[in-house]
Amino acid sequence: MGHHQLDTLDEQILKLIAENARIPFLEVARACNVSGAAIHQRIQKLTNLGILKGSEFVIDPEKIGYETCAYIGIYLKDPESFDSVTQALQAIPEVVECHFTTGKYDMFIKIYARNNHHLLSVIHDKLQPLGLARTETLISFHEAIKRQMPIIVETEEEEL
Amino acid sequence: MGHHQLDTLDEQILKLIAENARIPFLEVARACNVSGAAIHQRIQKLTNLGILKGSEFVIDPEKIGYETCAYIGIYLKDPESFDSVTQALQAIPEVVECHFTTGKYDMFIKIYARNNHHLLSVIHDKLQPLGLARTETLISFHEAIKRQMPIIVETEEEEL
DNA sequence: CTTGAAAGCCGGTGGTA
DNA sequence: TACCACCGGCTTTCAAG
Numbered sequence: 265m266g267h268h269q270l271d272t273l274d275e276q277i278l279k280l281i282a283e284n285a286r287i288p289f290l291e292v293a294r295a296c297n298v299s300g301a302a303i304h305q306r307i308q309k310l311t312n313l314g315i316l317k318g319s320e321f322v323i324d325p326e327k328i329g330y331e332t333c334a335y336i337g338i339y340l341k342d343p344e345s346f347d348s349v350t351q352a353l354q355a356i357p358e359v360v361e362c363h364f365t366t367g368k369y370d371m372f373i374k375i376y377a378r379n380n381h382h383l384l385s386v387i388h389d390k391l392q393p394l395g396l397a398r399t400e401t402l403i404s405f406h407e408a409i410k411r412q413m414p415i416i417v418e419t420e421e422e423e424l
Numbered sequence: 425m426g427h428h429q430l431d432t433l434d435e436q437i438l439k440l441i442a443e444n445a446r447i448p449f450l451e452v453a454r455a456c457n458v459s460g461a462a463i464h465q466r467i468q469k470l471t472n473l474g475i476l477k478g479s480e481f482v483i484d485p486e487k488i489g490y491e492t493c494a495y496i497g498i499y500l501k502d503p504e505s506f507d508s509v510t511q512a513l514q515a516i517p518e519v520v521e522c523h524f525t526t527g528k529y530d531m532f533i534k535i536y537a538r539n540n541h542h543l544l545s546v547i548h549d550k551l552q553p554l555g556l557a558r559t560e561t562l563i564s565f566h567e568a569i570k571r572q573m574p575i576i577v578e579t580e581e582e583e584l
Numbered sequence: 585c586t587t588g589a590a591a592g593c594c595g596g597t598g599g600t601a
Numbered sequence: 602t603a604c605c606a607c608c609g610g611c612t613t614t615c616a617a618g
Contacts, residue, residue: 267489278483281431285445285479288594289610302585304614317482319445324436325573327428327475333523334534335495350568362431372495372562376573380568402532404523408510413485414517423558448593459605464595466603 268313271289277306278315278415285319325357330376332383337369339397346371352394358386369400428473433458436543437466438575445479465546492543493564499557506531512554529560541566562578 268280276296280287289307293300307346311314340349346364353359353373361374377383380403387399430438436456440447449467454462476563485493500509506524513519513533521534537543540563547559 265488270488278481278488281481282483283478283480285481290612299586300612301564301587301614305585313487313488315484317484318480319479320441320443320572321438321441321445321479322477322574323442323572326478327473328430328438328573328575330573335523335525357576359569360571360573361567362569363495364566365495366563366565367561369562372564373569382487386459401527402529403526404532405435405526406524407521408524409513409519409522409533411520412483413482413488413490413520415488416517450593460594461606462604463595475594 268315270315273302274306274310275415277303278310281307282412282415285321325376329378331379333407334377334383335402335404336373336375336387336391337400337402338371338373338391339368339399341395341397343370345395349394351395356386356390358382358390373404411415415422428475430475432465433462436469437463437577438470442572442575445481467563485536489538490532490537492537493567494535494537494543495564496533496535496547496551497560497562498531498551499528499559500530501502501557503517504531505555509549509554509556515548518542518550 273296277292280292280295289303290300293303296303306314307331325331338349340346348364349371353362357377358377359373360376363372364370365372375383375386383401383403387401391399433456437452440452440455449463450460453463456463461579467476485491498509500506509531510522513522516533519533523532524530525532535543535546543561543563547561551559565572579581
């Protein structure tokens with residue numbers, strides 16, 4: 265599944281809406297020197313292509329009571345059980361990311377918990393029963409950077 | 425910096441807008457059985473409290489050419505250089521997260537790169553010069569789960 | 585991609601409890 | 602303080618060109 269070629273207008277639009285999902289489309293239109301309808305059509309196109317997958321409000325985890333963020337490397341007892349474990353992890357709301365990775369771990373997940381005690385209970389009561397051989401936990405004291413990937417459309421290089 | 429007490433209306437609003445930043449406030453209002461102005465005011469309150477930190481469109485990294493996602497554990501040469509390294513990492517757009525963690529690493533970051541070659545060049549040309557003693561890279565083949573933390577307001581337990 | 589127009593929303597004001 | 606009703610101006614969305 266390769267990626268699609270985006271033109272300059274797509275790129276401008278993505279840059280503007282990526283960091284502010286509630287920006288009025290007309291404002292985007294003015295910034296891009298096109299009509300509002302054009303923005304509407306492009307955003308629909310980008311959505312249909314699966315490039316835009318939705319929008320989110322960004323919520324400060326600490327401010328709603330999630331004081332502990334942790335990454336956990338998982339060793340499975342049965343390396344065949346990826347899919348069933350992934351499905352089980354889906355049902356644990358504290359798990360916000362789940363990766364299938366190279367290296368020593370079979371899986372690698374990110375968790376938000378209310379505090380260290382809550383984190384321990386998630387690991388002990390919810391994760392271990394899934395058939396894990398062992399886990400390694402990495403607690404984050406502080407998330408210094410949290411942002412989206414850069415939006416840089418690789419254009420065919422033009423000679424100057 | 426503890427967290428604020430949210431009531432049921434705040435919680436309902438957060439749940440609705442967290443997963444869809446462009447939902448009309450009036451639709452939220454109808455779902456919550458209050459007026460549109462009430463939603464408007466609550467969202468402003470939540471923003472002022474710092475609970476809402478903005479909004480984002482969710483973009484599929486692969487669809488815009490980022491085929492490699494990796495986590496990197498960093499050992500610093502000089503453990504005092506957190507702040508300057510963090511600042512330097514800010515200037516590297518491929519770095520999307522940066523954590524200060526417990527355990528063996530001094531820092532832990534997440535990176536999006538176009539491909540393995542691009543990832544290597546980021547590590548070699550941009551990260552190593554910052555004064556790192558060593559790095560450990562964990563490449564993600566597949567991100568099976570990617571979502572926000574659960575919004576569960578701890579209410580004072582009410583007897584039934 | 586544009587214009588144009590209808591439908592509907594946003595964000596403010598003032599009033600009520 | 603928190604909610605509601607109301608209104609002007611702007612946005613969104615869908616034609617058609």
